Amino acid sequence: MKTQLTLLAAFGFATALLAAPQTFDFKDAKGINNAAFKVDAPLEAINGTANGVSGTVTYDPENPGATKGKIIVDANTMTLPNTMQQGHMRGKTWMDVEKFPEITFDATELKNVKTENGVTTADAVGTFTCKGVSKEMTVPIKLTYLKDKLSQRLPSMKGDLLVIRSTFTIKRSDFGINPGQMEDKVSEGIEISLAIAGASPVK
């Protein structure tokens, strides 16, 4: 009886360990993670990317709805194909990256969670902070859990991967990005597309 109880306790402990939420680190060693942004303009849309992505997310494969975490984008890595436009964008009038070097999304809750074959779609509720202004937002996200795939990406490591994708639009007037100015040349809406992979190495 004592042996059976010990085995049961060990099984329970192992199950609890396996079901525990994992922490995924989004600092990408390969430098692929990026946040793309698009702003409409009369001549052509302004398309750029920022690859300075970091942050951590806790994800439980058994309970994806409990996912929480914070993603940080280094505003100094925002890049445009035209250096003059890039200078203006990073400057004081627009993003003022010297004073506000981080753009963050702190997800606190997932709603409308649907999971199928390791892919979860949901609406992430959290705080989006840009240019020092924080605003509560709900954004659609897609989480793809890739078990034991870390070694395929980084051969020296073993573990799991979590891919997060999200596309949403913010209003520049909401975040003090040159509000009310040049609206005929630069659209009010900024479309942001996030495609990032986080790693949870086995220790």
Added chain:
Amino acid sequence: MKSALRLLALAILLVAIGYWFAAGANRGWTKTSVPIKTVDDVTGIEGVTYQKKFIPGVEFLAAAGVASLLCAGFSFLFRTKPFAQTSNEQAPNPK
């Protein structure tokens, strides 16, 4: 000088249009780098890196047009040299 400036104006315009066409006739803004997309096989994420490359856009054409107009405009500041007049008239016969 007048002709030289007008020829220069024409050359600036033709070279700029030719270069613009050769570089892909970009009807957007000038680009100093181009995005190169790479797809991560494992995650399917599309990464972007930038390669330095000059692609002239509409403001390049506009700048060339302005330079060409200035050259052509300056040419009007120079007066056409009057031709030295030669006369076939015979000197009056002093009598």
